[in-house]
Every structure is written in structure tokens, then in C-alpha cells.
Amino acid sequence: MTAAPAPGPSVVFDAIEKLYPGGAVGVAGVSLEIGGGSFVALVGASGSGKSTLLKMVNRLIAPSAGRVLIGGADVTDEPAHALRRRIGYVFQNIGLFPHMTVAENIAIGLRISAQQAGGRVVELLDLVDLPRDFAGRMPDALSGGQRQRVGVARALAGAPGLMLMDEPFGALDPVTRDQLGTAIRALHDRLGLTTIMVTHDMAEALILADRVLVMAKGRIVADATPAALLAGEGGAEADALVAVPRDQARKLAALEKGA
């Protein structure tokens, strides 16, 4: 990689709201800007609205009110499928197409927009650290971690500036989780992406992200850098979430000393 790539686009939530039929609140009026090129983690308990907020960016969920802007343009300016082809999307259940090979899965975004895959599949396999001979395998012949690497490669195939990740490591074992997290962060830096990652794991958010948004009951209750959160500047709800990994780290350190 030579010159630093142009940073990904900014994302703006403008008074965005999602109410479900029956009155349940998904997202209750969120306004904020995510700068181009930043790695933002959305943290919260399940039901806090973090996934809903994320899916309103690529229009998998339609907001009840408000707008989402990517690079200054309203996401509803173009058909949803055209929008999504420019956004990478990775989620917990991966959703590899079981009837396609790894190569076909990775190249699907190019195929549906009538682009030639060329050497792109090999390039992407290299990028996510998978052996090149995986190209011909079927998804059911891969481990969970390998599948999610294919999922990431598929999301990156269209060279998106923006990556949306919904609990991307949720179903993986801790070792794989750590490896893949590190790989994702490296890719983010190398490709100059804007990345929004939803997670319920505060430790993961603190380690990987530049900025952590904490959500509860559809609202943003904390918005700070990992350093500020660790320093207790995020407020009560954020402190409670940060306390868990911090206590674990302390106990582990104490165990190590005692040994």
C-alpha cells in the first residue's frame, strides 16, 4: 500500500426515529455525525436500539422520522439496492449463500452490478488472510471464523468507503474473535474506511474503536473516546459497562501476580 487512500464518507443521523407498530420504541430521536474515516463502536444491551440504528443506514430498516446522510447525500436519494452496493455489510449470522462457492460468494456484489471479478477474489482472499485455494470450496466446508472472513471479503468486494458491522464476531470463539477484530481494524486503517460496528462487548469496543457510542432505550447515553470512557467521563450507564472488563482485567492481573 503506497499513498494513504481517501478517507471514507461521513455519516449523519438527523433526528432519526424508529417506532414499531404497537408503540414500541426502537430508536428515539438520535442526531449525531460520524466523521469520515473514523471507527465507531455502538455499544448497548440487547434491545437498546443499536442494531436498528445501524440498519437504518443501509435501509434494511426504514426510519419513522428523520434522515440519514452519507457523505452529505440523503440515503433515500437512490434505490435501496444501489445504495447497498456501495456499503459493506457484515452481520453476526454471516449469511453466506450455501449454494455458491467461496469465490462466487465473494464476487456476488460484482456479479449483480455486472462487473468483472477479474483477480479481485484472490486479492480479497489475501486481504482477509484466507488461503487462495479456498476459492473453490463450499461454505459448509469452512469453520465459523473462516466463514466470517469470507463475509468480510464479500462486504469489501465492491470497494465500499463505509462498512457496517452488526455483532460481526458474536458467534465466534474468543481466540478467533480477537484475531478477526485485529484484522478488521487493520483493514479499516489500510483501506481508509468509515466503520460503524455494533457490539455488546465493551472491551471489544474500547480496544478497536476511535469513538464509542453507548445506547440505552433507543437513546445515545454516552459518546466518548475509549480513553475518556476509561477515565470515567462517559456517565453512569457507560461506567457500568466499562466496569465489567476493567474488573475482569484486574482479577486476571491479580491472579498472574499471585501465581
Added chain:
Amino acid sequence: MSPFLDALGRAPPLLAQHLLLAFAALLLGIAVSLPLAVWSARRPGVARVTLGFASLVQTIPSLALLALFYPLLLSLSALVGGRIPALGFLPSLLALTLYALLPILRNAVTGLTGLDPAIIEAADGVGMTSAQKLRLVEAPLVAPVVMAGIRTAAVWTIGAATLSTTVGQPSLGDMIFAGLQTQNWALVLAGCFCAAALALAVDALLGLIEHGIAARKKLRVWAATGLLALGVVVALAPLWASGGNRIVIGSKSFSEQYILSRVIGHRLEAAGYAVEYREGLGSGVAFGAVSSGDVDVYVDYSGTIWTNEMKRTDVPPRAAIVAGVRDWAAKARGVTLLGTLGFENAYAFAMRGDDAKRRGIRTIEDLAPQAPKLRLATDIEFLERPEWAAVKRAYGLTFAEAHPYQPTFMYKALTSGAADVIPAFSSDGRIAAEKLAVLADPRGAIPGYDAILLLAPKHAKDARFQAALKPLLGRIDVAAMREANYLVDRDAGKTSPEDAARWLEKRIGLER
């Protein structure tokens, strides 16, 4: 050669017709149900309606479904000024198509709605349009499930196609119905065997396609598809080869009708016509078929037209009924009554001879007071016919019980003692052979049933056609007809309707 192999020899042309009908219905069923399935899978409200309708269709017995299309197409044809055939291929195709819908629709909807939501989310997430999602993801993933549904539909359709015989579409059912009627069990067995073999072969080939799709083995899919297509081409070949206009001779589902249709056929063949037979037509269907021209010629009975088609309840002398039918058929339907064959086949109440003697019953009048203690066995349609209503009205008859049977089994019920009275057919050979007592009708409640030749409107002025058939008029007396019928209907040493027709021709001096 064994009777079974002999019967199998009749199968190939029927098998070809059967295959074409079942395939056409299956293809139409697929073409209708797949788009419906996609629509249903997207909208649960639509699914309730489509699956509900398809399930409802399944609850209708297939025989009734076929029968219902006849009046439906007839009225539809009247609306658009005729020329929608109400008999034969079209009603069979429509009924069987409806039958094929449910398994395909249900499997496709279940398959589509049961897809892993993560896969659908991924398809949306990478930016597929809904057409791309259907083509690249949903269709290939549900294909094996849909194929399983198509296999079920194929087996059902091939089985139910045997019933298309009743609306005048040739199928393997011709062998089953004719065999059942004439107690030619080898023929029934051969018909069932061919239908089952066809169903199994098609199911196996479709199974090969299904597994080929699931295992992504394209060669296997193409090979099986090719074999199915080859079957259709082979079945189509005789249709191309024959081409020209054939005279269609109709017959209802009893031995006398099978025999007479062959006699008519032989006359026409001798006059240089190519003929084919539509056998086993329902009694009500047959007259409609000759009116619409689906059938060119067949034998009916004056009293049947008088009561069922003309809805008359009065009973004038035999000659007046024939004349009345002749005028009405020509005016109302354009059907030509060429003439009477010379014998009558009336409903005649019959009892076991010794039983009638013991009870002192010689007429229907004698029967009336004792009837509440007796059991009546009838053919399938008698209890619904106006003649039964007329007899009840005239004599006040009520029986302890009344059960319909196939005609053959009606006689068996009487001779075995399961029933005491039957409405026999006066030209039936079994009356004399089984020593039955025929009860007189002193009040004249039952009209005359002269056998009459009816011609389709297009033959009204066809001198060559009529000349070929005229030698039959007034030629067949009831004794000759009874003997010919008994050749087919007797239990031991029975002959085929074809051979009985030859025997009858010799007997009345019309040998070629």
C-alpha cells in the same frame, strides 16, 4: 398369448394420450403455481387465499372435478358463441391442472418462507434487487423442495388422468372402465399396470432431476430432462402421423354400447372413413357431445332423451316418443335422429324368477304393496333419473333400501340375494340366462326406449355418411342384441366387445 399380454397390446396409443394429457396438465400447473407461490411467499394474506383454494380443490373428488368442468365449459362456450370444446382434452386438462396446483404451491411457499433469514438479509445487504434475489438465491435454494412437490403432482396427475375417460378424453382409464364394465379383469389390470408404470417412471426421472439439482450435478439434470422430453416426442408422433379427420364414435359405459359402437365403426371403416372410439361417456355427457360435434355418432335410447333432455313426464306410445325426439333434436340441437335400430332397451323391473313366483308378483302393481319389505339395487344413475320418479308417482313404490351399483354388480346383487328387485335392461342377455322374472308395467309409467342412431349437426346433410349407417336401421332385433350382450357379460368364456360386434354383424347379415 395370455389375456394380460393381449390387453397390454391395446395400451400404446392410450398410454401416449395419457402421457400427453398428464404432462400438459403438469406443465400448466407449474406455470400457474410458481408465480402464485412467489406472490404468496411475499404476502401472507395472498398465501391464505391461494393455499386455501388449492386445498379446497383437493377435497373435491377428482371424478366430480372432471364432471363439473363439462357444464362449466358448456355455459362458457354458450357465452362466447360456441366452439369451446366442453368434452375431451380441455376439461381434462383444466381439472388435472387444478389438481396439480396444491403440492407444487405448498412446497414452493413452504420452501420460500422457510429460507434462513440470514441468507435473505445477506442478499439484501449486498444490494440485490428483488428479481436478482429470486433468481440467484431463492430459486436455486428452494428448487429441490419445489421438485419434490412437482413429483407428487406428477404422480397424482397421472393417476387422476385415468378418470378423464368419463369426459371423453382417451386415456389408460379407457381400459380400466371398459374392463370393469365387461368384467375383463386382465384389461383392468393392464390399464392399472400401465398407469402405475408410467407414474413410477416419471417419478424416478423427476427424482433424478431433484437429486441432480440438490447435488449440483448438471449432467444428471439434463439427462433426465432429455428422457422426459423424448417420452413426449414419442407420444406426440402418432398425432402428427395421423393428422386427418377421424370420425369419433361415442359409447356409454355398458356392454351393449361398446358392441354397437364397434358395429358402427366397422360400417364406417368399410365406407372408407377413419374412426376412433370415445368409450365410457356418462349418460348425460353423451348427448351433449353429439350436439357439440365432439362425437360424430352414437346410439342412445328414445326414452332417455325424452325424459332427461326434453324433461317430459307424459308417456305416449313408443312411435310417438321416437317422432317427438326426432323433431326436438333437429330443432333444438341440430342433431339428426337417423332412425331406430330395431330393438328396445327399456328399464324393466326384474326379480329372481323363483322369488317372484313365491311372492306372487307379476307386475309392478303386485310389487307395490310388498316393496317396503324388499331391497332395490340399481345402476349408478337410475335413482336420479326421471323414470324412477315417474314409477314412484304411478305406483307409490317405496323400498326398504335402495343402493346403486355398477350394472354388472347390480345383477350380481340380485342373483346373490343381496337385493330383491333391480331395474334391469330389457335387452340384457342376463335376464334369460339368470332366469329373471320381468315385471309388467300396466300403468305405462316407463316410456319406450327404442335404440336410436344420433348424428352430430355436421352430418345432417352428409349423404355418404348416412348411407354407410342406414343398413343398420331396423336390423337388430332384441333377441340378437341380448345374445350379443350376453357374449360379453357372461362370467365364463366371455368375448371382447369387438368379437361380439363381429358375431352380431354375422347374425344380422351385415358381414363385410
